[in-house]
Amino acid sequence: xxxxxxxxxxxxxxxxxxxxxxxxxxxxxxxxxxxxxxxxxxxxxxxxxxxxxxxxxxxxxxxxxxxxxxxxxxxxxxxxxxxxxxxxxxxxxxxxxxxxxxxxxxxxxxxxxxxxxxxxxxxxxxxxxxxxxxxxxxxxxxxxxxxxxxxxxxxxxxxxxxxxxxxxxxxxxxxxxxxxxxxxxxxxxxxxxxxxxxxxxxxxxxxxxxxxxxxxxxxxxxxxxxxxxxxxxxxxxxxxxxxxxxxxxxxxxxxxxxxxxxxxxxxxxx
Amino acid sequence: xxxxxxxxxxxxxxxxxxxxxxxxxxxxxxxxxxxxxxxxxxxxxxxxxxxxxxxxxxxxxxxxxxxxxxxxxxxxxxxxxxxxxxxxxxxxxxxxxxxxxxxxxxxxxxxxxxxxxxxxxxxxxxxxxxxxxxxxxxxxxxxxxxxxxxxxxxxxxxxxxxxxxxxxxxxxxxxxxxxxxxxxxxxxxxxx
Numbered sequence: 001x002x003x004x005x006x007x008x009x010x011x012x013x014x015x016x017x018x019x020x021x022x023x024x025x026x027x028x029x030x031x032x033x034x035x036x037x038x039x040x041x042x043x044x045x046x047x048x049x050x051x052x053x054x055x056x057x058x059x060x061x062x063x064x065x066x067x068x069x070x071x072x073x074x075x076x077x078x079x080x081x082x083x084x085x086x087x088x089x090x091x092x093x094x095x096x097x098x099x100x101x102x103x104x105x106x107x108x109x110x111x112x113x114x115x116x117x118x119x120x121x122x123x124x125x126x127x128x129x130x131x132x133x134x135x136x137x138x139x140x141x142x143x144x145x146x147x148x149x150x151x152x153x154x155x156x157x158x159x160x161x162x163x164x165x166x167x168x169x170x171x172x173x174x175x176x177x178x179x180x181x182x183x184x185x186x187x188x189x190x191x192x193x194x195x196x197x198x199x200x201x202x203x204x205x206x207x208x209x210x211x212x213x214x215x216x217x218x219x220x221x222x223x224x225x226x227x228x229x230x231x232x233x234x235x236x237x238x239x240x241x242x243x244x245x246x247x248x249x250x251x252x253x254x255x256x257x258x259x260x261x262x263x264x265x266x267x268x269x270x
Numbered sequence: 271x272x273x274x275x276x277x278x279x280x281x282x283x284x285x286x287x288x289x290x291x292x293x294x295x296x297x298x299x300x301x302x303x304x305x306x307x308x309x310x311x312x313x314x315x316x317x318x319x320x321x322x323x324x325x326x327x328x329x330x331x332x333x334x335x336x337x338x339x340x341x342x343x344x345x346x347x348x349x350x351x352x353x354x355x356x357x358x359x360x361x362x363x364x365x366x367x368x369x370x371x372x373x374x375x376x377x378x379x380x381x382x383x384x385x386x387x388x389x390x391x392x393x394x395x396x397x398x399x400x401x402x403x404x405x406x407x408x409x410x411x412x413x414x415x416x417x418x419x420x421x422x423x424x425x426x427x428x429x430x431x432x433x434x435x436x437x438x439x440x441x442x443x444x445x446x447x448x449x450x451x452x453x454x455x456x457x458x459x460x461x462x
Contacts, residue, residue: 222313224320228327230344231351235327243328244294250321251289264282265317 013052016040020059030067034060035088041095042191046198050102057099065089083181091192094166094174098199101162105206108159111152112213117144156214163207167200168232174200197237201246204234208249212256218266220253285321295336298325302339305346312371316350319343349405352379352398360388376405377413384425393451396426400456426452 009017020040023033037056044052061067068089072081081089120137122130166174175192177184204223211220227234227246238246257266282304288297301322308315323343326336353374360382361368374382382388383399399422408415429448444450 221317221321224324225316228320228323228347230347235324238327240328240330243324244292247289247294247297247321247324247328251286254286258283264286265314267311267314 007051009049009052009055013044013049016043017052017055017059020056024060024064027067028071030064030071031085031088034064034068034092035084038088038091038095039188039191042195045095045098045195046191048202050099050106053095054099054103057095060092065092083179084184086179087177087181087184090178091175094169097162097165097169097174101159101166101203104155104159104162105210108152108155108210111148111155115148115152117141117148152214156210156216159210160207160219163203163210166203167207167226167234173232173234197239200234200237201239201242204246205249208246208253212249212253215256217253217257217260221250221257221265224250285325289325294325294329295331298322298329298336298339301325302343309373312350312353312373313369315373316347319346319350323347345405349376349379349402352402355398356382357388357390357395359390360385363387376402377418380418380422384422391429391448393448393455396422396448396452397455397459400452423449 017040020033020037023029023036037060041053041056044050044056068085069079069081072085073079118141120134120141122134126134169176171178173196175196177189177192204227208220208223211217211223223246226232227238235243254264254266258264261269263269285297285300285304288294288300299322301318305315305318305322308318323340326340326343329336353371354368356379358368361371364382364387380399380402383395383402384391388395400419403415403419403422406413406415406418426449430446
């Protein structure tokens with residue numbers, strides 16, 4: 001993993017994104033627009049084109065959920081949406097959680113790797129006044145590092161929360177429909193479950209990176225609790241080789257924490 | 271190296287070596303062994319169990335013994351969940367910190383759920399106590415399963431001041447008692 005994820009958009013992508021404009025034009029078709037936008041976002045997430053996902057999401061006005069409810073109420077007098085609209089809205093929320101998480105990760109990445117202040121250097125044989133000036137710059141630098149570290153920890157905290165939002169998405173999990181829709185397209189169901197298997201293990205490894213880089217090793221190892229829990233059953237979306245890779249990552253964290261003279265899970269040695 | 275790790279008191283490190291050498295079955299077993307020794311910290315026991323389960327799931331060989339172990343781990347995880355779900359006020363009232371709680375036994379958990387110190391106990395707390403009975407060995411003479419079972423129901427009955435209930439329609443009034451609600455809950459979940 002070299003940098004912020006999924007920043008490129010091709011011309012073809014651009015066409016798909018702009019097609020959504022035509023769908024949001026008429027408010028009465030908002031439910032359909034949302035479903036189509038979801039479908040386009042699914043394909044972008046599958047190829048990890050994050051910037052493109054975000055643009056599609058941005059095409060839907062912020063009040064879209066509200067509009068869908070109001071349209072239905074005007075049409076039928078009821079607030080109970082049909083299953084396909086319910087699922088569409090839930091999927092839209094899943095998209096939002098995903099976008100927030102990756103945005104936060106990218107901000108974290110930039111802050112962590114490019115935001116770090118540079119240590120002032122001094123030439124050998126510098127004059128007395130140069131050395132005094134240098135001491136002053138070092139002090140400033142140390143303050144900047146403190147500030148940077150503080151910001152990084154804040155960003156880490158927010159990133160962590162956003163990742164848990166996706167990994168522990170309420171009521172059954174991310175990209176899982178809440179209501180059964182007998183008329184649902186098979187392909188949508190398939191794509192959603194494929195997105196779970198593609199995305200969730202990947203997000204676990206990103207979260208591990210965030211926690212490991214910021215030396216929160218005990219929490220790294222607690223990712224095992226998250227993945228193995230029977231309530232969320234995340235382990236089911238991992239292939240065997242992915243589980244093995246995860247164990248390798250956890251092992252690295254464990255070795256790092258052993259170097260700090262703690263036990264393999266980061267607790268005080270007895 | 272692995273023999274060295276096993277033979278000395280460095281057993282708690284050997285799973286790291288097992289993962290490195292891709293022997294996931296062995297990692298699973300050494301971790302499982304560790305969990306049984308861990309009574310100090312709940313959070314630590316939980317993570318050891320989780321790692322052991324992941325190692326079992328990551329193992330290429332699929333056989334009955336691994337599956338039985340995973341089922342056992344699930345039971346243990348469920349027990350830990352019961353401890354984590356103890357009402358926060360109750361835990362704090364006992365001077366425990368949820369982060370550094372020690373591992374409580376099933377009997378201790380039952381007693382806590384139904385204790386008078388659990389001031390805001392509802393039918394769900396009593397139901398949890400009943401659920402926890404599955405972790406009690408029926409044959410164990412010291413624990414006495416039946417007595418414990420009865421004890422939970424006695425506590426449920428005693429939760430309400432029955433004397434104040436005397437006026438009005440008894441069938442309606444009784445519906446507000448913890449005892450009735452617990453019976454109702456247990457009944458609808460098909461356990462009576």
